[in-house]
Amino acid sequence: MLAALGLLVPALTSAQTHWAWLSVGASGAAAAVLVLDWWLRRRSGPRAAGTAVVDHQVSGGDQPAAVEGTGDDTAKSPPDQAHLEPGEEDVDAADALVVSELTDEVRVLDERPRYHLADCSWLAARPSLGLPITEARQLGFTPCAVCRPDATLAALKRAQVRAEARQESRQEVGRDQPAEPA
Structure with missing residues (x-):
């Protein structure tokens, strides 16, 4: 050029x-x-088999990001491990089915493969972007193993469905009761 x-x-x-x-x-x-x-x-692809991925961004403004897949992760101190990408959540098939129908917002970072809950400890103060979970999954993002967004959101959805079912059953019981004379 x-x-x-x-x-x-x-x-x-x-x-x-x-x-x-x-x-x-x-x-x-x-x-x-x-x-x-x-x-x-x-x-x-984003990661060829057997190659290390280098993150060229400087996180926190003071230290260069770590090389992933080098095998010396155990020798690093916990602050250095914060620069590594978190693992992918092992998602139960039932949870994946529940999550596929949700529109809840998750957080993603540019050039990172995971989506997170807003309170994920790995996200910390990193600038993130909110997306509906269905869109994040369509774009190829996978769930974070630290905050476990799929399991958490599926459990919340199941609890919400149970609470709605209890509410409906209470309302039906109330309708079936004869009116008390005044």
Whole structure:
């Protein structure tokens, strides 16, 4: 891209068109390299088997993020482990079915594969974005093993359904009772 820009300057300042054509060619070559890079990254997926994923963002402003999958996680102190991605929640099939029908909001972080509950300890003060859980799942996010959003939201939904059923049964019992004379 810089070469194309460098060739564009003489094309604009001189009357020779070959500089312009060289700039167009350099731009096309740069575009081809960018498309090839995009295609290779898309084809290999977010994590190729056996490779480590490096997070280039600086979390907290003071320490670089850790390399995932290096195998030396046990030697790290707890603050260093906060930079690692939490594991994926092992979701029960019944919970997954309940959660698939929910529209509750979960929190996601840009460039991170997990979705979280708003009070997740792993999220801490990280800037996050709220999404309906169905949209987060459609976008490929998976549940966090720290806050266990699928199990928690499924349990809340089941408790809500039980409370509504009790309320309905109380109302039906009240309707079946004969009115007391005044």
